Amino acid sequence: MNTPAKLVTYVAGLAVVFGAALGVGSAVGEVGAPPKATAPSESAGPASAGHGESTGHGDKNGGQNSATAKPAQAAAQDTPGGLQVSQNGYTLTPLTATIKAGEPTDFAFTVTAPDGRPVTDFQVQHDKKVHFIVVSRDLTVFQHLHPEEGAGGVWTVKLTLPEAGVYRAYADIFPTGASALTLGTDLFAAGDYAPKALPQVSRTAEVDGYTVTLDGDLTPGKSSKLTLKVSKDGKPVTDLQPYLGAYGHLVALRAGDLAYLHVHPDGEPGDGRTKPGPEITFYAEVPSTGDYRLFLDFQHGGTVRTADFTARAGQAAAPAASPAATPSADPSGSPASDHDSTPHGH
Ligand SMILES: [Cu+2]
Numbered sequence: 341m342n343t344p345a346k347l348v349t350y351v352a353g354l355a356v357v358f359g360a361a362l363g364v365g366s367a368v369g370e371v372g373a374p375p376k377a378t379a380p381s382e383s384a385g386p387a388s389a390g391h392g393e394s395t396g397h398g399d400k401n402g403g404q405n406s407a408t409a410k411p412a413q414a415a416a417q418d419t420p421g422g423l424q425v426s427q428n429g430y431t432l433t434p435l436t437a438t439i440k441a442g443e444p445t446d447f448a449f450t451v452t453a454p455d456g457r458p459v460t461d462f463q464v465q466h467d468k469k470v471h472f473i474v475v476s477r478d479l480t481v482f483q484h485l486h487p488e489e490g491a492g493g494v495w496t497v498k499l500t501l502p503e504a505g506v507y508r509a510y511a512d513i514f515p516t517g518a519s520a521l522t523l524g525t526d527l528f529a530a531g532d533y534a535p536k537a538l539p540q541v542s543r544t545a546e547v548d549g550y551t552v553t554l555d556g557d558l559t560p561g562k563s564s565k566l567t568l569k570v571s572k573d574g575k576p577v578t579d580l581q582p583y584l585g586a587y588g589h590l591v592a593l594r595a596g597d598l599a600y601l602h603v604h605p606d607g608e609p610g611d612g613r614t615k616p617g618p619e620i621t622f623y624a625e626v627p628s629t630g631d632y633r634l635f636l637d638f639q640h641g642g643t644v645r646t647a648d649f650t651a652r653a654g655q656a657a658a659p660a661a662s663p664a665a666t667p668s669a670d671p672s673g674s675p676a677s678d679h680d681s682t683p684h685g686h
Pocket residue numbers: 468470471472484485486584
């Protein structure tokens with residue numbers, strides 16, 4: 341229910357910033373020249389980079405956009421989730437100071453409201469009030485956890501950071517009366533730390549005898565359809581089990597800053613059109629070119645497993661923009677370059 345509304349708000353936010361970017365472009369460029377249709381890949385960078393400034397420019401377009409979004413909210417929506425420990429007055433506050441590598445820890449936290457008090461009223465999203473995602477900052481460790489609600493707005497989760505290092509923890513929440521947001525904080529486990537390289541771009545992932553393939557391309561600034569196909573022993577899996585109200589749950593994180601991105605499943609169990617595999621479809625929107633880590637949770641045979649991929653958004657191999665603003669809507673031709681960019685297997 342809330343997801344479409346969130347998407348609309350987010351798209352509206354992008355529209356405002358996109359409009360602001362065009363406004364800046366035409367103000368700086370030749371006067372009287374018709375504003376060129378900016379290619380999506382060109383506009384996505386500056387639009388998503390200039391969050392701070394965009395609010396003011398957005399005001400200039402307020403007359404056009406007043407019906408769709410308030411400028412201040414639009415700017416907040418434009419910032420990817422997970423990068424801030426505090427947003428819109430809501431703050432993620434860890435209550436557990438020390439976590440030792442490899443040791444299960446009862447990690448506790450609150451989310452405080454603008455009035456400073458812990459939030460106790462959350463909307464359920466995908467079957468849970470709080471989705472708690474933990475990744476190593478090198479994006480090789482991923483955990484999707486669901487904390488227990490305690491008295492006074494204190495949440496507790498059994499957490500094991502497998503190795504020494506720096507981790508990012510996200511609380512994906514929807515405080516009642518506010519809007520959905522994802523707060524993030526760093527976690528630390530002391531000890532020798534050897535960060536791993538980002539796994540190579542790949543369209544295939546193996547986990548526990550399952551093979552998951554990724555079809556579709558991430559296009560900056562556009563809702564991108566991703567289809568993940570699950571097979572086992574060479575046969576398509578057609579009896580996936582619902583997990584968190586869907587046949588799969590996909591988290592997308594940007595390499596470099598670990599921005600947590602919007603991903604919406606297409607369809608849900610029992611809607612009369614969504615099949616329990618082998619394919620699971622999502623719509624993901626990435627704000628920029630670059631590499632992203634995708635983590636797919638799916639349930640089969642009573643066990644939830646995670647398949648992970650590194651995917652590249654945009655075509656880094658072809659930086660020379662084609663003069664014609666051709667929206668790269670058709671994904672044909674890109675898989676080949678993905679293979680070219682992975683000369684060495686793992
Ligand atoms: Cu969750």
